[in-house]
Amino acid sequence: MKRALLAATAVVGIALVAAAGVVLVEGDRTALAPSIVVASPVAAPVDDTPLRVLDPQLVVNSDGSGAVGARVRNPRDVEVSLMGVTVSVDGRRVPVNGTQMWLPVPADDDAWVGAASDAGGFVLPEAPAAATPATLEFWFDDGSCVAEDVQAVARGDEHRLVYPKRNRTIGPETTSESPEGAATCVA
Incomplete structure (x- = not known):
């Protein structure tokens, strides 16, 4: 039972790491570039x-x-x-x-x-x-x-x-x- 629980935890952990890697590396390619907004657009x-x-x-x-x-x-x-x-x-x-x-x-x-x-x-x-x-x-x-x-x-x-x-x-x-x-x- 302990081994089965440990194996299931390892599989879930690997899946989470893989999903995080895809999000961090790939990102959202459909998002618009951030616009620059400044506090005071005056001279x-x-x-x-x-x-x-x-x-x-x-x-x-x-x-x-x-x-x-x-x-x-x-x-x-x-x-x-x-x-x-x-x-x-x-x-x-x-x-x-x-x-x-x-x-x-x-x-x-x-x-x-x-x-x-x-x-x-x-x-x-x-x-x-x-x-x-x-x-x-x-x-x-x-x-x-x-x-x-x-x-x-x-x-x-x-x-x-x-x-x-x-x-x-x-x-x-x-x-x-x-x-x-x-x-x-x-x-």
Whole structure:
């Protein structure tokens, strides 16, 4: 009797694990892509947000693609999420491919942009040459935006934690547009 009960439990457990795997791996392919809704679709001067972007980097990979890296500091008592990054070179936006998952920036803590390719990863299929000036705009779900001027840098050992390291699609869409309904990023 014990063996029969143990065998039945094992079969049920295997069936549940298999079903969970199908749901997690396959997902709902009929669902629409999530729409981006921000708290305040008005012009938000950069200086009006307490959010800070520290050590922003535009890293040029050996294959000519690029990756964005930075640390975002959130001194507030509420969590925000990084929705996207736009990159401008010579006043023109260049295409960026980002993950579908937003990067959470916990309250009174830091988050790392480009530290992974599942959330908060951003790749430029064609990066500007090293030493080219660029502007990175970081868009948050609370309606704020932070703009940082950088110079593109060639990948070196000091950039080993900035992903992705080569051109590959990491999200559903490559665009040069800011998130729909996002505030205007005023430098």
